[in-house]
Every structure is written in C-alpha cells, then in structure tokens.
Amino acid sequence: MPHRTAKQIYTVLQNAKRVMLVPHQNPDGDALGSATALMHFLHQNDTQFDGFCATPVPPRHKYLPHIERVTNDAALWRPDVYDTLIVVDSGSLRYAGIDMHLSKLERRPTIINIDHHDTNEMFGDLNLVIPKASATTEVLYNFFKVNEAPVNDRIATSLLTGLITDTDNFTNAGTTVAALQIASELIKKGADANIIKNLMFKDKSVNVLKLWGVALSRLTKDEARDIVYTSITQNDLKTLGVSEDDVDGITNFLNNVSEGKARLLLKERPDRQVKGSFRATRDDVDVAKICEALGGGGHQKAAGFTVPGTVDEAIKKVWEAVESMSTKNERN
Secondary structure, eight states, rough: OOOOHHHHHHHHHHHHHHHEEESSSSHHHHHHHHHHHHHHHHHHHEEEEEOOOOSOOOGGGGGGGGGGEEEEEEOOOOOTTTEEEEESSSSHHHHHHOOHHTTTTTSOOOOEEEOOOOOOOOOEEEEEEEETTSSHHHHHHHHHHHHHOOOOOOHHHHHHHHHHHHTTTTTTTTOHHHHHHHHHHHHHTTTTTTHOOOOOOSSOOOOHHHHHHHHHTTOOOEEEEEEEEEEOHHHHHHTTTTGGGGGTHHHHGGGOOSSSSSEEEEEEEEEEEEEEEEOOOOOOOHHHHHHHHHTTOOOOSSEEEEEOOOHHHHHHHHHHHHHHHHHHHHHH
C-alpha cells in the first residue's frame, strides 16, 4: 500500500464539499462494494455525495449501504457541483462510461482513481492502483487501515462483497492469502457473509439455470487457437424471461473446463454491442492483453471487453486480436 498516496486521498476527502462516486458500467460486486464502502465512509464524515453508474445497478446488490444513491441519471453532471470525483474498479474513464460527461465540464473535479487492474491507465490526479490485490475492496480495506478510519459492519459488508465476488467465493486464481486474512477481519467487524452468498450465489431460478444450460450447450473449442468459447443472445434472454444480470457467474464457471488455454463468454447486449469475458488459469496465458487489443482490459487471468456488432462479428474480432498477438510474439 503506497502510504503517501493513501494519506493524500484521505486529506482530499476530509476537505471535500461534495463527492461523486463512480463504479464501472455493468457493475459487479467489487465495483459496487467499493463505491458503497466509500459512501458510508463519507456519510460518517458528514460529507455530501452522489453515486453515478452509466448502466443500471443489478437488484441483487440491494443490501449494500446507500445503494439507492447510485443512479444512471446523466443530469447529475451539472457544472461546478462536485469538487471531487472517485472512480473505483475501472481501468479507464471510458470503461467507467464517464469520459464524455467529463469532457463537457469546464472545470474538472479532482479525480481519485482506486483500482486493482493491471491495465489501469492511471487517469487520476491521485491513483491508488494495486494490481496484486484480489479486489478493489482489498485496496480500500488497506486504505482505511493506513488512515486509521473506522470500519463498521456496513462498510465491512461492502468490502467483503468485493472480495467474495472477485475471487468467485475464494475459488479462483485471484484468491490470495491476504484476501483470506482480510475476509476474516471483515467478518470479525460484522460483515454479513451469509447475505452476500445467499443473494449473490444462491439466487438462481429454474429459467436462469436453463440459460446456463443454453450457454453450456454452445460450448465450442477452437482447436487452432486453443480457446473454449460460448455465447448468450438477447433472444435467449427473451425466450426464458431472464435478465442480462442472470448471465453473471457463467464465465467463472467455465474455469471448470479442463480443455483450452482460455475460456470466453460472449454476451449480446440490446444496443448492438457484445460484451466479452475471458478467463484463464494457466500462468503462461495473459487474457488482459487480448482484451486490451479489443479496447478492454483487466487482469492476466480475468479480463473483458465490449465491441460493436453481432456475436459472429465479435468472435471474428477476437480471433484477429489473438492472431495479431501470436504474430508479434513470433517476431520477438
């Protein structure tokens, strides 16, 4: 933990008059856990704040403190309202979905960037980015610890949400000894692990599991590139009467596949975009580099991207990126 940066951020927040907090678009438990932990910290300090997310918040996160304050209403981006902007769990302003909003402001607020992704673009005035951390909430736990800020049961629940979701309940390659130790400390501080697991992992309806069955039935291995992939379309969601959020969890589940050097889930979105999520378990595979080539990013073993077009067009772009990287590696 870079103590100097952590203390600088703490000082900025102590003096801030109104803060906007931004998780990345299509937010997961780590993004929302990070945002709501900071919201409660600001609430305790009587600092005014608002939350903005470029896309709607999944209802399964309703137990998080102040989650009702996170909106996708662009009207929040009024001039000279916020002196401080905190972006959490996002490698870039583009991925957060706020680059265009910021470009329209005459005066930019002080930007604080808190993240754990290898591909972070260090876009903040202050950047607290620790790629070795299992989750952004792990970064925040240490931020609070360095600054001797109290962590009550509500903040602890938010922080534990990020750790549990980003490590897939402490089962994926991102799980570290530090993550397990911090989880233990958070439970001691009153974090409600049961509500997190029940709402995040034990909330599957019959139709949601049928959707998973559709994805598994389409599993294909591209022998030439040694990648296993599948897809979910908008028609699948409509036929089964489920939402995009119900796709969450399939990507991590694909890590159970023993074949292939990487696994890929392509999810068709209603705006003619396709979201891709890569996972890998081998140390010699870096899926973040593939996703970077497609305008996304993430970690060596877990990364994502979004591209325009159909699923077929998206997979073509993926293969082009993979082949381009292979050519570069051969030259080197």
